Amino acid sequence: MQFSPQTTILVDAVERHAQRPFAHRSEVALLIELAHKHNGLEMLDQLGFFAKFAHKTQGIMKRIGKDAEGYDKLSKEFADSVEKSKSLLQSLLAHADSGTSEKFQQKFLALTPAAFQNLLSFFHDLSWYKNYLIDSDSPTQPSRQQSSP
Secondary structure, eight states, X not given: OOOOHHHHHHHHHHHHHXXXXXXXXXXXXXXXXXHHHTTOHHHHHHHHHHHXXXXXXXXXXXXXXXXXXXXXXXXXXXXXXXXXXXXXXXHHHTTSOHHHHXXXXXXXXXXXXXXXXXXXXXXXXXXXXXXXXXXXXXXXXXXXXXXXX
């Protein structure tokens, strides 16, 4: 899929904000493009929220270990946020062509350890998209309405 210049500018800005290149840049750009073309911005915002939550929760779970108090609750919340994220991702991909949708399915949504690791890495990229949205509301950052495709 060819991305609009505005999508490329937005992804560039988010990567600068993250101070790192995305592991899944083209997939983040694709979701942004689909969301803007098909009135899915709210879904993309929700996906960013749940992806960020899952990413942060996974980090806490790793840090405290399975035997820590509250781990079971965190584990359930993590699983819930992953499922919500997958559902939102599927909804956004409903507007993609079948080949693109199939690639996402294989890379991120298949029931394999590799796909799950890819999904968690993708969540990390999406968490930076969400951070950018939060921080871009400040007067020193361009708003997403100004840089949206």
